[in-house]
Amino acid sequence: EAQVTQNPRYLITVTGKKLTVTCSQNMNHEYMSWYRQDPGLGLRQIYYSMNVEVTDKGDVPEGYKVSRKEKRNFPLILESPSPNQTSLYFCASSPEGGILYNEQFFGPGTRLTVL
């Protein structure tokens, strides 16, 4: 089944404890992206990647890192999480041909709480 998977789906952690949220897609998509969703706000883009080894900052990159060493995976790293990073996180991917013409496929979401 073609899909975007994220792990973990739920995580409660403490301030300062490094964590990684994994994202994987099995559709051979070139474009991948991370978003966070907070109450009253739209989805805000954290980082995106146009292809392997090509990443760029979105609207709210502070406090996050990403890597794209292989096409299928795009992990989101929080080196030192803080309570203001408590949010619902979505990973998304888009096929070859680009986001100009193609939709994004979203993962199931990861709900992160930082105490």
Add this chain to the structure above:
Amino acid sequence: ILNVEQSPQSLHVQEGDSTNFTCSFPSSNFYALHWYRWETAKSPEALFVMTLNGDEKKKGRISATLNTKEGYSYLYIKGSQPEDSATYLCAPLFNKFYFGSGTKLNVKP
């Protein structure tokens, strides 16, 4: 910070009513507009990808138009059904995506 406005924020209609909502954004330097449907406890799913040629898009009872000159898009739902209840998100693409905060639609049977 780029402002994408969706209106109304929420909408309550009866089954069978037709409805529409708006997405407004700066009209310069955007490349495409995406519409997504987001049901509670699920992930956003794409409805339409609208390019600068401005064609109307249609999928069943749902259609969308794009005004590239003035920077807005309309989403129309004809004969709303309870299963249409969801939050509808628009996302114009500039150098990156900027999502609106959505219009939450509730269709009562």
